[in-house]
Amino acid sequence: MRRFWVRELAGWFGALALAVITAAQVASSARSGLLFRDGDSLVVAMFARSIVSGESMDWAMSSVLFLPETMVFVGLDLVLPLDVNGLLAVNAVINILALYGALRLVAGRRSAGRTPVTWALLGLAAFCAIAMTELSASRDALELASLQLTTTYYAATVVAAVLSVGLVRRALDRESGGAGFLVSLGVTAAISTLSNPLYAAWATVPIAVLLALLTVRSRRRMRLLLLLGALLGGTALGVLGRIPLQAWIANTGAGYAQPERLVDSLGYYGELAADRFSTPLGLLACLIVLALLVLAAIRTARAADEGSRFVAAVAWFMPVIVVVGAIALGTHAARYLQPLAFAPVLALVAAPRAIRMPIRLRSLLAGVAAVLLAIGGIVSLPRLAATTAAPDPDLTCVTDWVSASGRTGAGQFWTVRLPKLHLDHPAQLVQVDHQLRGYAWLVNRHDFGIGEVTFLVEDAQTIPWSLPAPAIPDEVIDCGRYRILDLGDTALPLGPQRS
Known part of the structure; x- marks a missing residue:
């Protein structure tokens, strides 16, 4: 035995x-x-x-x-x-x-x-x-x-x-x-x-x-x-x-x-x-x-x-x-x-x-x-640990800014999911399509209850925006591969949900 x-x-x-x-x-x-x-x-x-x-x-x-x-x-x-x-x-x-x-x-x-x-x-x-x-x-x-x-x-x-x-x-x-x-x-x-x-x-x-x-x-x-x-x-x-x-x-x-x-x-x-x-x-x-x-x-x-x-x-x-x-x-x-x-x-x-x-x-x-x-196995452990701990300053730039803002913004599927996951309060980033409609796909639909957003997150994967109303950002925050379009006091309403 x-x-x-x-x-x-x-x-x-x-x-x-x-x-x-x-x-x-x-x-x-x-x-x-x-x-x-x-x-x-x-x-x-x-x-x-x-x-x-x-x-x-x-x-x-x-x-x-x-x-x-x-x-x-x-x-x-x-x-x-x-x-x-x-x-x-x-x-x-x-x-x-x-x-x-x-x-x-x-x-x-x-x-x-x-x-x-x-x-x-x-x-x-x-x-x-x-x-x-x-x-x-x-x-x-x-x-x-x-x-x-x-x-x-x-x-x-x-x-x-x-x-x-x-x-x-x-x-x-x-x-x-x-x-x-x-x-x-x-x-x-x-x-x-x-x-x-x-x-x-x-x-x-x-x-x-x-x-x-x-x-x-x-x-x-x-x-x-x-x-x-x-x-x-x-x-x-x-x-x-x-x-x-x-x-x-x-x-x-x-x-x-x-x-x-x-x-x-x-x-x-x-x-x-x-x-x-x-x-x-x-x-x-x-x-x-x-x-x-x-x-x-x-x-x-x-x-x-x-x-x-x-x-x-x-x-x-x-x-x-x-x-x-x-x-x-x-x-x-x-x-x-x-x-x-x-x-x-x-x-x-x-x-x-x-x-x-x-x-x-x-x-x-x-x-x-x-x-x-x-x-x-022993040699690979520190290699795996180093990979997981590798810094991502672009991601950190986004999450720090969003957390400090205390506001809610939006981004498209391929752009927003990584920052959303790494936020302390993921609901601060709402997943939308390029027309700012709530994109209800692999996400908590409860997020859409906020109704409006005051900044947008984009990167190279973002489809050009087609917004329901003109929106000129007060400031554009450069976060490496990301950009944050800060609309200041302008609130953009979310459109109906789609999946």
Whole structure:
């Protein structure tokens, strides 16, 4: 028993080192904007801070409610004495650790001839290697693994999809019983679908199809049907659970499906793939994914048991069906294709058999790997801390001026969200469009109750203003990449809300 816990703890420490190394590398690249400054990426931090502050809330969310992500961030905010960037960095590490936990579940129980901890770590290492090749600042690039480090781009849904595969695998590996796995699968599906309907596309559909196919040849059809029922039932409950929350869902997501734009979608994703292939690191990441897909196909054909065959099949079938579905629906968002990054990794944990080698050599390799991970983690910690603590004088200029003014101003979505998050009183900045209409998207609609504003914040992303009345600023405050147009005693009324 002691050796069991030593192995498991060693696996978690190894995963922690990989998480820190990966977070430090991504945060030190141009992709750090997605972690700390991007308008979309800040919604969970803004929502969590709104909850912690106890202010009146009437949030306008997208089709995604970010429930698990918000719970994690609220917990971190209440426990850790860190600023927003520090919390986002810690959250990035936790997201990678959560993925390891899901991979460890998929790898199955340890038994003679099996080393699931080792293979789960190898799976996480492959995923982290892909993430560390992703260095661009674009949220639209086909750089999918690094999105796991953000609080916004469906980190909880990624973990839930892998977790669901693991629960099915654990149930299939048991000769009898397994009611706990059935219940856990249903609960996971319900919570995940409630928070993000994309879970149904990433997990429910591919897993359900594979379970249905397995029932054709399996002698344990009842168990497979129960698993299928738990998955579908949990997903259905999640959909029903969204009905009472409709007031907070500003966009159901139905408009994202445009099958008539199939050709455009194919061209869009094709261009993203070509861009990814055009760089050495991008090519390396694509070769890793391709190798994992080939391994998944081989292990599907050679699987010795249902559990291994199921996991191996998911590793290639899930990305295939998601990519085909995304194109068929005419979508134009790289983030929808994240199974291309995480699902192929499952090939490494499908059959976690021990590699035959002399015990001394195995011990030597394990020791060297542990030392390298420890050194990498230790070296990366100050690197990650330095990145999160890097000063932003332009942002500080804005927040200091707004706080000192005691007044309420406005700015457009891509401009105002970062200063808004970093203010002591976020309601001092109202999110509007270029016509000064309240822009009710990923924001607390309670902010619009102020009715009027007396200054505007703008930057290079700001669309030229089309104001309802002429407004000549008394003063223009230069804050580097930002400008504050101080209207003095002139108050501009907010227009009707739109989303």
